[in-house]
Amino acid sequence: MIGLLSIAIFLPAVLAAPTFLLGRKNPKMAKILGVGTTVIVFAISIVILVVFQYGQAGFQLSESIPWAASFGLNYKVGIDGISLPLLMIATFLSLLSAAGSWDQITFRHAEYYALFLIFETGIIGVFTSLNLILFYLFWEIVLIPMFFFIGIWGGPRRKYASLKFLIFTYSGSAVMLFGFLALYAWTGTSAYPGGPSFDYDVLAARIPNLALPLQLAVAITTFVGFAVKLPIFPLHTWLPDAHVEAPAPVSVLLAGLLLKMGGYGLIRYNLLLFPKAVSVLWPYFTTIGLITMIYGASVALVAKDIKRMIALTSVNHMGYVLLGAFTATVAGVSGAVFQMFSHGLAVGMLFLMSGYIHEHTGTRNIDELKGLRGKMPQTVSLLFLVSMAAMAVPGFANFISEYLVIQGALSVSYLFAIAIVAPALTVGYFLWMLRRVAMTPPVGPKNELHLHSILILVAFLVPLLIFGVYPPPVLGSVIAPTVEKWVGPIVGLGAR
Amino acid sequence: MALLSLTPFLSLAVFGLLAIPAGFLHFGKSKLGLAPFVCILGLAIALVSTVWLGFTSLSPVSFGGFQVDLFTLFFSGVLLIVAIFVTIASLQYMHEDPNKGPFFGLLLLSTLGMIVLAASMDLILLYVGWELMSIPTYALTAFRKRDPNSNEAAMKFFVLSALSSALIVYAISLVFGVTGSTGLTAIASSLSTAGPDFRPFGVLAIVLFIVGFGVKMAVVPFHMWIPDAFEGAPVTIGAFLAAGAKMAAFAAAFRVFIVGISAFNVDFYSTFAIVAVVTMSVGNVAALMQKSFTRLLAYSSIAQAGYILMALATPFTTTNVPLGLAGGLFHVLNYAILKTAAFVAAAAVATKLSVTDLESFNGLSRRMPQTSLSIAVIFLGLAGVPPLNGFFSKVMLFTGSIYSPYSWGGYLALTALINSGFSMSYYGWVIKRMYFDEPGDQSRIPEPRVYMAVLWAATILIFAIGLYPDPWIRLVQNAAAALVASRGL
Numbered sequence: 015m016i017g018l019l020s021i022a023i024f025l026p027a028v029l030a031a032p033t034f035l036l037g038r039k040n041p042k043m044a045k046i047l048g049v050g051t052t053v054i055v056f057a058i059s060i061v062i063l064v065v066f067q068y069g070q071a072g073f074q075l076s077e078s079i080p081w082a083a084s085f086g087l088n089y090k091v092g093i094d095g096i097s098l099p100l101l102m103i104a105t106f107l108s109l110l111s112a113a114g115s116w117d118q119i120t121f122r123h124a125e126y127y128a129l130f131l132i133f134e135t136g137i138i139g140v141f142t143s144l145n146l147i148l149f150y151l152f153w154e155i156v157l158i159p160m161f162f163f164i165g166i167w168g169g170p171r172r173k174y175a176s177l178k179f180l181i182f183t184y185s186g187s188a189v190m191l192f193g194f195l196a197l198y199a200w201t202g203t204s205a206y207p208g209g210p211s212f213d214y215d216v217l218a219a220r221i222p223n224l225a226l227p228l229q230l231a232v233a234i235t236t237f238v239g240f241a242v243k244l245p246i247f248p249l250h251t252w253l254p255d256a257h258v259e260a261p262a263p264v265s266v267l268l269a270g271l272l273l274k275m276g277g278y279g280l281i282r283y284n285l286l287l288f289p290k291a292v293s294v295l296w297p298y299f300t301t302i303g304l305i306t307m308i309y310g311a312s313v314a315l316v317a318k319d320i321k322r323m324i325a326l327t328s329v330n331h332m333g334y335v336l337l338g339a340f341t342a343t344v345a346g347v348s349g350a351v352f353q354m355f356s357h358g359l360a361v362g363m364l365f366l367m368s369g370y371i372h373e374h375t376g377t378r379n380i381d382e383l384k385g386l387r388g389k390m391p392q393t394v395s396l397l398f399l400v401s402m403a404a405m406a407v408p409g410f411a412n413f414i415s416e417y418l419v420i421q422g423a424l425s426v427s428y429l430f431a432i433a434i435v436a437p438a439l440t441v442g443y444f445l446w447m448l449r450r451v452a453m454t455p456p457v458g459p460k461n462e463l464h465l466h467s468i469l470i471l472v473a474f475l476v477p478l479l480i481f482g483v484y485p486p487p488v489l490g491s492v493i494a495p496t497v498e499k500w501v502g503p504i505v506g507l508g509a510r
Numbered sequence: 511m512a513l514l515s516l517t518p519f520l521s522l523a524v525f526g527l528l529a530i531p532a533g534f535l536h537f538g539k540s541k542l543g544l545a546p547f548v549c550i551l552g553l554a555i556a557l558v559s560t561v562w563l564g565f566t567s568l569s570p571v572s573f574g575g576f577q578v579d580l581f582t583l584f585f586s587g588v589l590l591i592v593a594i595f596v597t598i599a600s601l602q603y604m605h606e607d608p609n610k611g612p613f614f615g616l617l618l619l620s621t622l623g624m625i626v627l628a629a630s631m632d633l634i635l636l637y638v639g640w641e642l643m644s645i646p647t648y649a650l651t652a653f654r655k656r657d658p659n660s661n662e663a664a665m666k667f668f669v670l671s672a673l674s675s676a677l678i679v680y681a682i683s684l685v686f687g688v689t690g691s692t693g694l695t696a697i698a699s700s701l702s703t704a705g706p707d708f709r710p711f712g713v714l715a716i717v718l719f720i721v722g723f724g725v726k727m728a729v730v731p732f733h734m735w736i737p738d739a740f741e742g743a744p745v746t747i748g749a750f751l752a753a754g755a756k757m758a759a760f761a762a763a764f765r766v767f768i769v770g771i772s773a774f775n776v777d778f779y780s781t782f783a784i785v786a787v788v789t790m791s792v793g794n795v796a797a798l799m800q801k802s803f804t805r806l807l808a809y810s811s812i813a814q815a816g817y818i819l820m821a822l823a824t825p826f827t828t829t830n831v832p833l834g835l836a837g838g839l840f841h842v843l844n845y846a847i848l849k850t851a852a853f854v855a856a857a858a859v860a861t862k863l864s865v866t867d868l869e870s871f872n873g874l875s876r877r878m879p880q881t882s883l884s885i886a887v888i889f890l891g892l893a894g895v896p897p898l899n900g901f902f903s904k905v906m907l908f909t910g911s912i913y914s915p916y917s918w919g920g921y922l923a924l925t926a927l928i929n930s931g932f933s934m935s936y937y938g939w940v941i942k943r944m945y946f947d948e949p950g951d952q953s954r955i956p957e958p959r960v961y962m963a964v965l966w967a968a969t970i971l972i973f974a975i976g977l978y979p980d981p982w983i984r985l986v987q988n989a990a991a992a993l994v995a996s997r998g999l
Binding site: 082083147180 | 906908920931938946
C-alpha cells in the first residue's frame, strides 16, 4: 500500500524521465513538466498538511516495507512536528525555485529539470525517512544533482566550486556513515534482542543502554557529517564558493533546503538519539554554534558581492540552529526548527532576488548597484522587506525563531548573552547594504521585473509575515508537542 | 547426476579448445570469423548452467579436492559475467585482428582456470587452476605483438606473476611438510593441533601465501605491475585482468585462508587489516595523480582491492557467518561489474580517440553522451554513492569490520570510510572533466553499438542491484555460509 509520503517522495523522480526525454527536443516541454511536477508535489504536501493530526507528538502517515530485510533495512517513512515544517518548505521552495528557473536557466533545460526533480525526491526523502540507511541514501541523492547544477549552470568559477562542494560534503557524509554503521553494529549484538536494525525507532529505544564512550563516538562522527552541511565555522569554506557560483534558483535550493538537511540531521539524529552524549558535548557544540553565528556575520560585513553577502548570512543564521538545538531546552530546539523554516524562506527570496538583479543590471557588486531604486523600484521595496525579515525585525517569523533560540540559550547560561552580538552585526551589514544599494539617489532608466517574477518573490514573504504575526499554527500545534515529547526527558537528565 | 555440476567447467574446456580452430572459419566475407561466437556460446552455456545449478543443487558436490558448492558457483557466475562482457567488447576491439581464434580460445581457458580456483579444495588443484588462469593472460597481454607497450606490459606482468606462482608453490610445499596433506580440510584439522615446533614453518607459509596471492590481488606493495600492465595490454584484456584474474585470486585467498589456515592459531587478520589500510590509501592517493584514464582505473582497482581485503580481516566463529565476509563477496560481484564496465568504456573512448589521457576526456559528454553517462554512473558506483551497487557492499564490509572482536575493527572501518570519501575527489574530477570542461574538438563521435550494449547492460545491473539489493545480499550470505561450511568442522 503506497501512502501519501511515498507518492510525494517518488513522484518527482518518476517524472524526471519523461521530463528529460520529452524535453530534449522541446525546452518548453521540459519547463512545463518540471514546474508542473513541483506544483503537483506541493499540492500533495498541502493534502499532507490537511491529513496531519495537530497537537500529536508521534510519527504520522508512517509506512514500512521490508527492503533488504536480510540486512535489517526497511523502507520506513513518517513525519512528526519537526519534519512537517521542513517538508512544507521543501515542496514550497522547490516550486518557487523551479518557477524562478523559468527565466533564469537559459540552456540545457531537459537535463536541468530532470536533475531538479531528482533533487526534490532526495530532499523530501531526507525529511521523511525513518531508517538510517534510507536517510543516507536520500542524503546522497541530493548531492549529485547539486554537483551538476553548480558545475554546468554555474558562474565563472563553477568547476572549482562544484568539485569543492562535492569533496567536502561527500567526505563529511562518509564520516557520518561511520556513525550510522557503528550504531548498527554496536546495538546489533546479542545483548539486544530482535537483531541489528537501522530503524530509527528501534535505535532510539536501544541507545540508552549503549555505553557512554560508544554513544560519544557516534555522536561526534555524525556531528561532523551534519556540521559540514550546516555548515559550522571551520568547515564552511565550500559554502560561499558554492552559493556564489550556483545559478540563483539553485542557490535558493542550497541555502533554503540543503543547509536545512544539516540542521534537521543534527536535531533528529544527534540531539534526540544521544541525550546522554549531548549532556557531555553540549558546551562544545553550542560554542561552535556561537562562533559560527558571529563569524558569519562579521565576514558578511565586508563582502562586496551581494550574493556572497547573502551566502554568509546563511552561515550566520544556521549558527542559531546549532546553538538552539544543543541548548536542549524546549524553547531552544523549537526555535532551531522554526529558524530553519523562516531562514529557508528569507534566504531563498534573497538569493532569487539577487539572481533577478544580476540579470537586469549585469552586476552583483554592492557598490555598483548604487541607485537601484531608479531602475527597479518594486524590487527595492521587496529588498527592504526581506532584509527586515533576515534582520529578524518583529513581525517576521525570523524574529520569533531567533528570540526563542536566544531565550533558550540564556536559560542555560548567562554566558550566552554574548550571542546578542550576532543579530546586532546582522542588522549592521544589512542596513549598510541597503544604505549603499537603496538609499542612494535613483539612477534610471527603469528596468523593472516582470509581474510573474514579482509574484514569485512575494510568495516567499507571505508565510514569513503570517507566521511572524501569528506563529501558533506552526509553533504551538506542530513543533512544540514533538519537541516537548523528545526534549523533555533530556532536560530531566540534568544536562546542566 | 553429480556430474551435471561439472557442466560449466566442461563447457569452457570444450568450447575453449574449439575456439582456436574456429578462428580459421569465416561466414562469407565477414572478418569476424566463428571464434567469438564459439566463445560466447561456451560462456553462455556455462553461465546458464551455473545459475541453474545455483538454484537447484542445494548440497555441495565434492570430487575429492574439487568441490562445487554455492561459493564456487557464486564466483563462477561473477567471473563468467566478466568474461561475457569482455568477449562482447572484444568483438569490436579485436575486429581488425587476424588472430581471433587464439584470442578467444585463451580467454575461455583462462576463465576456466579462474573458476577451477574457486572450486579447489586441494592446494595442488589450486595451483593448476592458478597456472591455467595465468599463462593465457600473459599471451593475451602481449597480444599486440608489434606494440612495444604491450610487450613491456606482458614482460613485467610475466616476471612478477611467475614469481608469485613460485612463492605459492613454496608455500604449498611448506604446508605439506607441516601437515602431510594438500587437502584444505585435512590441513585445517592438522594445523589446529600442530605443535610449537612447526609454528615458524606455518607462519612462513602464511606470509608466502599472502605475498603470492597479493601479487595477483594487487595489494600494496606488490601492485607495481598493475598500472603498466593495464595501460599496455589491449584495453579489454585490462578489464579481464582487473575484474577477472584479480577476483579469482581473491577466491583462492578466501578458500585457502578461511578453510585451511583459519584453524591455525595465528593472527593473520591483523596483517590483512594493515595491508588493507595501506592498499586502499596508496591506491586512492596515487589515483589522484594520474594523467591517463587506464592508469587511474588501475589505481582505483588497487584501492578497491583494499576494501575487499577487509573481508579477510574479519575473524569469525563457527556458529555465525560474518557480515564482513558476505560483504566481501558482494563487493567482489559489484566491483567486477563496475570495473569491467569502466574498462569497456575506456575501450570505447580508445577506439575512437586513439588516446586515453585524461585531457581527451574534457567535454566528452558533448561528444559521446552515452559513454560519458555510463562512466559517470560507474564512477559514482565505485565511490559508493547510493543507490548504486557499490554502496551496499561497502556498507556490509565496513559494518562487518566494526563487528570485529579486535579493538581495531572500528578504526579500520573509519579509515576505509575516509578513504571512500577521499576517492570521490578523483572520481568527481573525471566527471568534472567530462561534463563541465570545454572539449578541444566539438565534433560528435559516433558511439560503437557493441560497447554501448555492454555499458547499458552494466548500468542496468548497477542500478538494479543498488535499488533492490535483497536477493543479492541473500545470495552472498549463502555463498559465504557455503564457504564457512566447506571447512567441514
